[in-house]
Amino acid sequence: MDPDRWDRLEQIVRKVVREELDRRKQKREAKQQIKLNGKGWQGIDDELVATWKAAYPLVDIREHLSLAAAWCRSNVDKAPRSQYARFVNCWLRREQNSRAAKQIPKAGAGPMKCSKCGDDKAASYRRTRDGNLCPKCLGEQSEN
Numbered sequence: 342m343d344p345d346r347w348d349r350l351e352q353i354v355r356k357v358v359r360e361e362l363d364r365r366k367q368k369r370e371a372k373q374q375i376k377l378n379g380k381g382w383q384g385i386d387d388e389l390v391a392t393w394k395a396a397y398p399l400v401d402i403r404e405h406l407s408l409a410a411a412w413c414r415s416n417v418d419k420a421p422r423s424q425y426a427r428f429v430n431c432w433l434r435r436e437q438n439s440r441a442a443k444q445i446p447k448a449g450a451g452p453m454k455c456s457k458c459g460d461d462k463a464a465s466y467r468r469t470r471d472g473n474l475c476p477k478c479l480g481e482q483s484e485n
């Protein structure tokens with residue numbers, strides 16, 4: 342064959358390969374399309390759930406997928422009409438952050454019991470050499 346025919350052949354092969362890759366890409370994107378139907382989410386595969394589980398370890402993903410779906414169906418005006426993956430991701434991140442915040446002890450909160458009288462109803466306790474003391478025991482101590 343002459344060089345021109347090789348060129349043409351190469352162009353045809355490239356075109357076919359490109360079309361095939363495009364078709365596969367479209368198929369993949371169609372598969373990744375998440376939809377909301379009467380029963381809940383459609384198109385969320387195990388791989389995506391695993392990704393969310395790894396990113397948001399404090400969140401029960403399946404539970405919150407149901408909650409998010411229920412929210413969408415109950416708040417039609419506010420619910421997104423597309424980009425559901427983004428919406429669910431934000432939902433899960435918010436839940437993760439809220440749970441993480443609850444796990445952090447509040448600043449200044451120490452063991453809530455007086456080491457001297459055992460009182461556990463006071464609003465605050467101060468850490469001293471004698472342990473954590475309630476305001477009453479602190480007062481008595483300073484008088485001594």
Ligand SMILES: [Zn+2]
Pocket residue numbers: 455456457458459460474475476477478479
């Ligand atoms: Zn006390």
